[in-house]
Amino acid sequence: METRVFEKETDGGTAIVVGGGISGASVCYALSKRKIKTILLESESSPAKQSSGNPIGVVYPFLTKHKTTESEFSYLAYRYFLEIWELLELGNKVPHSDGIHFLLETNSAYDRYSNAILSHQIPIDIAFLEKEKYSNLYSLFFPTGKAISPVALTMELLRLANPETKYNSRLLSWHTIDKDRNDEQDGKLICQTDTETLSANYLFLTQGYQFANDPTLQWIPMKQVRGQIVKIPGSICKNQSSILYGDYITAEINGERVLGASFDEFHLEKEPRIKETIMMWEGLQSHLKNVIVENQTLDVKNFGTRVSYRTQSQDRHPVVGKLPIVSQLDTTVKYQNLFRKNGKPFQIPYYESVGILNGLGSRGLTHALLAGEILVNQVLNKTMKFLDQKIEIPEHIIQSLKPDRFLLRMWKRDQLT
Ligand SMILES: Cc1cc2nc3c(=O)[nH]c(=O)nc-3n(C[C@H](O)[C@H](O)[C@H](O)COP(=O)(O)OP(=O)(O)OC[C@H]3O[C@@H](n4cnc5c(N)ncnc54)[C@H](O)[C@@H]3O)c2cc1C
Numbered sequence: 001m002e003t004r005v006f007e008k009e010t011d012g013g014t015a016i017v018v019g020g021g022i023s024g025a026s027v028c029y030a031l032s033k034r035k036i037k038t039i040l041l042e043s044e045s046s047p048a049k050q051s052s053g054n055p056i057g058v059v060y061p062f063l064t065k066h067k068t069t070e071s072e073f074s075y076l077a078y079r080y081f082l083e084i085w086e087l088l089e090l091g092n093k094v095p096h097s098d099g100i101h102f103l104l105e106t107n108s109a110y111d112r113y114s115n116a117i118l119s120h121q122i123p124i125d126i127a128f129l130e131k132e133k134y135s136n137l138y139s140l141f142f143p144t145g146k147a148i149s150p151v152a153l154t155m156e157l158l159r160l161a162n163p164e165t166k167y168n169s170r171l172l173s174w175h176t177i178d179k180d181r182n183d184e185q186d187g188k189l190i191c192q193t194d195t196e197t198l199s200a201n202y203l204f205l206t207q208g209y210q211f212a213n214d215p216t217l218q219w220i221p222m223k224q225v226r227g228q229i230v231k232i233p234g235s236i237c238k239n240q241s242s243i244l245y246g247d248y249i250t251a252e253i254n255g256e257r258v259l260g261a262s263f264d265e266f267h268l269e270k271e272p273r274i275k276e277t278i279m280m281w282e283g284l285q286s287h288l289k290n291v292i293v294e295n296q297t298l299d300v301k302n303f304g305t306r307v308s309y310r311t312q313s314q315d316r317h318p319v320v321g322k323l324p325i326v327s328q329l330d331t332t333v334k335y336q337n338l339f340r341k342n343g344k345p346f347q348i349p350y351y352e353s354v355g356i357l358n359g360l361g362s363r364g365l366t367h368a369l370l371a372g373e374i375l376v377n378q379v380l381n382k383t384m385k386f387l388d389q390k391i392e393i394p395e396h397i398i399q400s401l402k403p404d405r406f407l408l409r410m411w412k413r414d415q416l417t
Contacts (some may be wrong), residue, residue: 010232012036013273016191017163020047021355022364023206025154026372028161031204034380035369038163041193043170043210048154052231053310056250056258058242060100064252066408069400070317074363075120077370081370082144083106083391084369088160094152097251098143099241101132103287106294113140115224122349134239134291147242147250147258150365157369161245169193171214174203176351179390189353200378202356205323209309211358219416220357221314221406226268229260229278237291245287247280259284261362265312272305313359314406320357320371321378321402322350326416335411348404356403369389372399 014089015031017024020042031038044050054078061078064071064267085091100174104110114129116122117140132139158165170193177188209224211217234252242250262276281300285292313319338346355375360367375391410416 006213007282014039014199014204015039015204016189016198016200017204017206017207018191019206020154020158020165020167021050021052021206021208022048022150022154022157022368023052023372024204025157026159026204026368027204027355027357027376028163028372029157029369030372030376032161032163033361034376034379036202038161039198039243040158040163040165041171041191042165042167045088045167047158047167048151050210051310051360051364052154053229053308054148054150054260054306055256056147056253057150058100058145058244058250060102060142060244060247060365063113063120063140065112065115069397070369071120071402072117072394073317073370074366074395075122076393076397077125077367080370080378081366081390085146085372088156090153090156093156093252094148096146096148096242097242097253098144098146099251100142100147101139101241101243103135103156103243103245104129104138104140105245105287110138116140118352126304132243134288135245139243141241145242148365149253151364152261155333166193169195171207172217176354185293201353203351204354204375204379205354206358206413208358209311209392211311211356216323216326217358219354219357219407219410220319222319223265223313223314224268225310225312225361226262226264226307227260227310227362228262228272228280228305228307229258230277230300231306232257232259235292236296236298238286238293239291243288243291245283247283249284249288249291257276263362263379265266268309270307270309274301277301277303278346280332308359310364311358312361316361317359318357318361318367318371318401319359319403319406320375320395321355321398321404322352323354323356324404324407325349325351326407329407329411329416331411331416335408348407353379371401374401 014037017027017040026292028038062074127142130141172192174191189200234255234257259280357371357375
């Protein structure tokens with residue numbers, strides 16, 4: 001097996017990114033802005049074949065009645081997405097359609113989202129309340145919310161970032177070189193793939209639901225969640241913006257629409273379920289009957305489907321940050337006694353040059369770009385300002401995303417031993 005050592009070619013060193021979905025592409029993009037030489041490892045033959053491989057997905061923020069860390073992050077991430085979209089002129093390369101109507105079908109939904117606009121100080125060019133014409137219901141309308149091709153977005157970010165790509169290349173294991181046992185630079189990492197051994201200064205882990213194959217990540221409470229979408233011919237529906245009503249029907253892109261998406265964390269089979277396709281179609285009929293073009297004979301069982309898997313963390317907030325070294329913790333010490341041990345403040349041990357971006361759940365398209373920027377800043381220990389970053393990221397949001405939250409929570413409950 002060949003051993004390739006990537007020596008420092010720029011002052012920034014070399015990074016390996018594992019996973020060529022929207023998370024990995026976002027990390028590659030953030031690294032390219034810092035001119036870090038990057039190698040992308042993807043076990044499939046091309047990018048975006050797993051969770052990021054649906055034909056169409058929707059981009060809009062998660063909002064709560066009053067500000068929460070989750071809604072603040074989501075709203076910032078959405079604004080960051082829009083900034084990058086404009087700056088990189090992604091609209092010229094990524095098939096898309098503007099406009100998302102989020103239907104407010106109950107009084108409590110109306111109350112939640114009308115207050116969310118006020119509490120998050122959302123300007124009218126980002127979102128406002130208006131009647132959606134096919135349902136005649138109030139909706140929160142995001143004029144620049146988007147239906148996009150996640151595959152095209154991933155591909156375009158990778159084209160711009162231009163990492164060295166290694167497809168059909170699966171990371172099998174990795175370790176850090178013990179700095180006491182050699183004279184190499186602190187923080188060198190060795191990655192073993194199924195074809196070669198690679199060395200680098202930084203490692204970014206974005207394997208999606210396959211995170212559980214990596215023993216250093218198994219303690220993080222994330223789970224695989226099955227989702228099925230239905231691909232329907234564009235001409236069957238009339239809506240020009242995408243409409244969300246629990247499920248969603250997207251605008252037409254390249255002659256196709258997506259009706260989505262189911263959610264099952266217990267049964268994970270890859271085969272599509274006809275029952276689910278029928279249920280989603282019936283759901284569309286009951287919520288948005290007028291959107292469907294009349295006088296058609298349709299056999300919904302013939303519609304195309306796609307099954308893929310989200311990775312969802314226990315608190316549904318993404319997992320973004322340096323990776324703690326759980327094996328170095330003395331978990332025989334009760335968490336409650338930690339702060340008394342040696343009278344010294346407790347510090348979480350980290351793999352200093354290894355970061356994780358995962359747990360994006362159902363909002364990866366909206367959240368990945370900002371999450372990638374936050375992660376790369378953290379692992380490189382450099383807060384850098386770029387042209388495309390007009391927004392400030394408050395420290396409490398950065399803290400809330402770190403995997404540390406699970407470590408401390410589990411330790412408190414004696415779940416780490
Ligand atoms: C049905 C469904 C509908 C969705 N709709 C939307 C939507 O409308 N809007 C939205 O924002 N989000 C949506 N999402 C969520 C979104 O798709 C995900 O959050 C996002 O794609 C996650 O991207 P990722 O890069 O983290 O994971 P993935 O896209 O799964 O990428 C991980 C990559 O890592 C690779 N990999 C894994 N292990 C290894 C290894 N050991 N070595 C090398 N490579 C490896 C995999 O092959 C894969 O390509 C939806 C998800 C589902 C399932």
